[in-house]
Amino acid sequence: MATITHERVRTGRGYELVLLILAVGMGVFAYVQVGLAMNEQVPVNLVAQASVFTALAVLVHLLVRWKAPYADPVILPTAVALTGIGLAAIYRLDLSYAARGQNSGFAPRQLVWLLLGMAAATVVVWLFRDHRIMKRYTYLFLVAGLGLLLLPLVPGLGRTINGSRIWIGIGDIVSFQPGELAKICLAIFFAGYLVDARDNLALAGPRVLGMQLPRVRDLGPILVAWAMAVFVLVFQRDLGTSLLFFGFFVAMLYVATERLSWVVIGLGLFAGGAFAAAQAFPHVMARVDVWLHALEPEIYNRDPGGSYQVVQGLFGMANGGLFGAGWGEGYPYLVPYANSDFIFATLGEELGLTGVLAVVVMYMILTGRGIRTGMGVRDGFGKLLCGGLAFVIAFQCFVVIGGVTRLIPLTGLTLPFMAYGGSSLLANWI
Known part of the structure; x- marks a missing residue:
């Protein structure tokens, strides 16, 4: 008599957990590298910061495992990896700002917003399964x-x-x-x-x-x-x-x-x-002038609305070269708003072309998996919603990176998950 066996459907949650551990490790490693490069010691708050970051990621994973077991297993680890690298970059700039007597303490505030963002994400998963x-x-x-x-x-x-x-x-x-x-x-x-x-x-x-x-x-x-x-x-x-x-x-x-x-x-x-x-509108024309004539002295020295920020960002990325100056070894603090609007230039100088290409690949993975999720949804509303949200991330990345590299005019948008800004981080995690 034949025996009927029931094959267990794989949900991918174990795969997600492995990727999540790697993603958290990536952020913590970058955080340690910054401390060693700039202070010649491991950050004193490493255990506390790493524990909070790890606990938040694991809690979201457990909720997804419970409430959405068939969700894509790559999206959460990719978002965590981008957030961790962004936190390390913001912390690196905090140290430079503090050493020069400038306003600092952005990384702890970003961590608080991350807590709120992940909490909001769990609420959304809970309510809108x-x-x-x-x-x-x-x-x-x-x-x-x-x-x-x-x-x-x-x-x-x-x-x-x-x-x-x-x-x-x-x-x-x-x-x-x-x-x-x-x-x-x-x-x-x-x-x-x-x-x-x-x-x-x-x-x-x-x-x-x-x-x-x-x-x-x-x-x-x-x-x-x-x-x-x-x-x-x-x-x-x-x-x-x-x-x-x-x-x-x-x-x-x-x-x-x-x-x-x-x-x-x-x-x-x-x-x-x-x-x-x-x-x-003069402010729109000023953006066009900065885009087309950034290196002209008149545009460069214009205040406000000059091209100083763009040019310094380009010089920083050029200084990074192929493999970067290394965490804490560059001069990204010379670029205004290096931890928000121009965090891509910060990464370009410290991690080089290789590093920022890896970041771009992670955004491509995030967008691609979002579209893939939409294709797997049976109803039209879900397909359009997944496609729309995936496009928002892809389009925002294109506009930000294009503005920093002078491919297109600057727009004032920030890189999802990475740039300093509580509003953006909260919305991205939702």
Whole structure:
């Protein structure tokens, strides 16, 4: 008589744990290297910092093992590795800032935000084990996203920092950037809206130059998204966020309809808006000048809005060469905002081209696994949501790295998981 055996389905959680141990070890090793290079001793708070970092990663892993056993086993370790390297880079800059009597202590604050971010991630996993629940609240997420975007414009609540009004704060309390959470809410709304409207949006309209354009009546959504991006650019003076919102809506629209014409229309609207903004707003034109003429003395010495930051970042990365100067051996503190907007330049100087390419590969893995997860989801809402969030990470990395290397103008966005900034870290972990 034949014996029936039941094959156990592998969830990949053991594989995830092994990768997680390697990821945590990577961050701790970098942290130790910084201490040895700059103070000739292991950091005095190594045990405490490493214990907190390890405990947070393991707790998230255990919750995923319990609540989402079939989740992708590579995403969490990759995010932990990027966060650990970012913390080491921020700590390295803290030591340089403190030695020169400048404001420091950014790494402990980043660790606190990491605690909040991972706690928020566990809440999301707990509450939304079935992601389809979020589709029921599609328009509620729209209201929440728009509300978060408008918060910095509220008198007495909004804060203008470095020319952009994208922060909120009360008194001297730590400022927060609500737009980081808004992009999550709007991604959920876009996914819910497009999965319902994609049949109409995919209908063929007139044919122009061999391309099937959408019907004129269906142009409303992309025009609304474009208007929202222009609003952010004009009233909040935030080029990066406006570009990000419009970019990932067009990407999700293309994924939903599979019509290239939407991408062409989106690029046309972007080009027209960018040209008009450069002519109408001095701060946008200043970014273009820095991009095109960074090494000209007049642009380099302009204050504010000069190219000093960009040029110093380029010199730093050139100093790093192929294999880098080594942790603690470079001069990244000479670059303004080296721990946030220009953390990629910091890594380029200390780790070299080899190191930053490894970082880029990790971002590619994170994006690729996100898309792979979306392809494995059965419902259209889940596919669009995964694709949209993966595109946000990929697009943000491209814009940041492109700005630092002068491939495109600077936008003010930061590298996901790595750069200093509580708002960004919290949103990325969610």
